[in-house]
Amino acid sequence: MKLEAVPGAPQDGDLEFVLATDKEFEEIVSMSHGIYGGLDYLPSRYHSWIGEKDRMVVLAKKGGNVIALLSMFIVDGGQTALLEGLRVAPWERGRGVAGVLQRFCCQLVKHRYPSVKVMRLTRDDKLTAKELTKYRVIAKQGILLLQFNAPELSSRLSSLPLPPGPSCPPPPILLNPDHVRSVFLERGGILKDLLPNQTVIQDWQPFQALPGNHDLLRRKSLRWMADDLAQPRVATVCTPPFPVPAGPLCFYLNIDVFGSGLRGTKEQLLSHLAAFAPSLPGDVKCQLFLPPSMWRPMADFCTSVLGFHLEKGYTEQYLLESDM
Ligand SMILES: CC(C)(COP(=O)(O)OP(=O)(O)OC[C@H]1O[C@@H](n2cnc3c(N)ncnc32)[C@H](O)[C@@H]1OP(=O)(O)O)[C@@H](O)C(=O)NCCC(=O)NCCS
Known part of the structure; x- marks a missing residue:
């Protein structure tokens, strides 16, 4: 046309x-x-x-x-x-x-x-002075880019316990679509205050915490988790792995983290890895988008405990907005 x-x-x-x-x-x-x-x-x-x-x-x-x-x-x-x-x-x-x-x-x-009413976009590069006058910065997340080999990780997953913590919290909860609506999207949704500017940023796509986005998010077959349904401190959403051109068997596995709570984040990461890694044939580039203060401790955990390779240092994902 x-x-x-x-x-x-x-x-x-x-x-x-x-x-x-x-x-x-x-x-x-x-x-x-x-x-x-x-x-x-x-x-x-x-x-x-x-x-x-x-x-x-x-x-x-x-x-x-x-x-x-x-x-x-x-x-x-x-x-x-x-x-x-x-x-x-x-x-x-x-x-x-x-x-x-x-x-x-x-x-x-x-x-x-x-x-x-508005146009939104996410970026990870520095804005020029002119661009800074065009956009409002609505939110930002740290980007942790890691690499691992899926068959090799799968063979070790069951023997990868979390280091002991001061308390032993209940295991993370896999959310069903109704939970997703109530935890993330309903007016006054339980997690709303923990989301970056009340926005669910899912693998570079920002969705405001509105029930109107529920069907759209449901179609994506995402894997949602939280540490608690009534008072979550941390919740994650994992995008199903998809191939990228970097190599013949290379996949991306992207996980967005909202809220805080290091132990909960580690547990949810392990759960997502256990769900997807066994079906992947080769190398995986894993991107974690997370609150900036969690970047360093999660980078340490992923490299020293999980044995992942850190692909690059700290970078940021910016959510930008301008009026239409
Ligand atoms: C980034 C890219 C699209 C810029 O294209 P370009 O035509 O060379 O850009 P120019 O510098 O000539 O044009 C500048 C205009 O593009 C905008 N622009 C540049 N990079 C941008 C980006 N990453 N996202 C949105 N707008 C961008 C500028 O704001 C400017 O807008 P203006 O005309 O209203 O002032 C191009 O370099 C490219 O394809 N890069 C590889 C892919 C990529 O990084 N894409 C960005 C995805 S977020």
């Missing part, structure tokens, strides 16, 4: 904007080569994204070839547009294409979804 040109299109007027289809997949993959050090999530999401309800994946083409991509996903009961997947072909970078595509997509969202 062709989309009409918008004011603000590049001076030379040689870009056209189209909605993405399955046909452009190979072009997107080759354009994205090397992004995120070979850990690009887009190849594993692309086909489901283009058919997803309330999501638009827009491509910028030049001379008939794809040179940029951006997705806008409408969440929070129609109040928020999530900006995701932004990428510009390496040979077109530094010429403002990203800005032009973003402005086009914002216009499209305003036209199709007049209820949208």
Whole structure:
């Protein structure tokens, strides 16, 4: 489908904007080569994204070839547009294409979804001074990137006890969809005060703690845990592993941590690992997104007790917002 040109299109007027289809997949993959050090999530999401309800994946083409991509996903009961997947072909970078595509997509969202009030995005790179005037920083989480070999870990998992603590808390609870609603999403939800700015950030996607997001989150087959149903101190959500292009057998396993409580976090991490590691064939890049103060103790636990390899030092995930 062709989309009409918008004011603000590049001076030379040689870009056209189209909605993405399955046909452009190979072009997107080759354009994205090397992004995120070979850990690009887009190849594993692309086909489901283009058919997803309330999501638009827009491509910028030049001379008939794809040179940029951006997705806008409408969440929070129609109040928020999530900006995701932004990428510009390496040979077109530094010429403002990203800005032009973003402005086009914002216009499209305003036209199709007049209820949208704000645009949100997550990033892990430093914002320029100009960008800091464009966005409000809504929340931030620390990023702990680790690597392990799944078959090797699986052979050791049952003999990996937690170091003894001062008390022995009850085991973590695997949440069912009703629990997820009451703990995370209901007005005054039990965990609401522990979430970063009342937002469930699930694997880079921010969802406000609103019941309207329940169905959407339910469709993702996530694994949710908390240390307690009535008064949780810490809760986690694990995204099912998905392959990344870094190697033939390389998977990403991403876990978001909310609240505090080191022992509870370790127990929930072990439970998620026990649930997923045995089905994985090779290396796993594991990303933990967690409150910044938990980064160091969790890094120590994962390297010295679990034997994981620390892939990089402390970095941050920022949740940004601007008015539409
Ligand atoms: C980051 C990337 C998309 C920037 O594209 P670009 O066309 O070279 O960017 P330019 O510097 O020419 O354009 C700057 C505009 O893009 C915006 N921009 C740059 N990086 C951005 C980012 N990571 N997220 C959102 N907007 C970004 C700037 O705010 C600026 O907007 P303005 O025109 O309103 O001022 C490109 O370098 C790329 O594809 N990198 C690899 C993938 C990647 O890191 N994507 C970011 C995902 S969060």
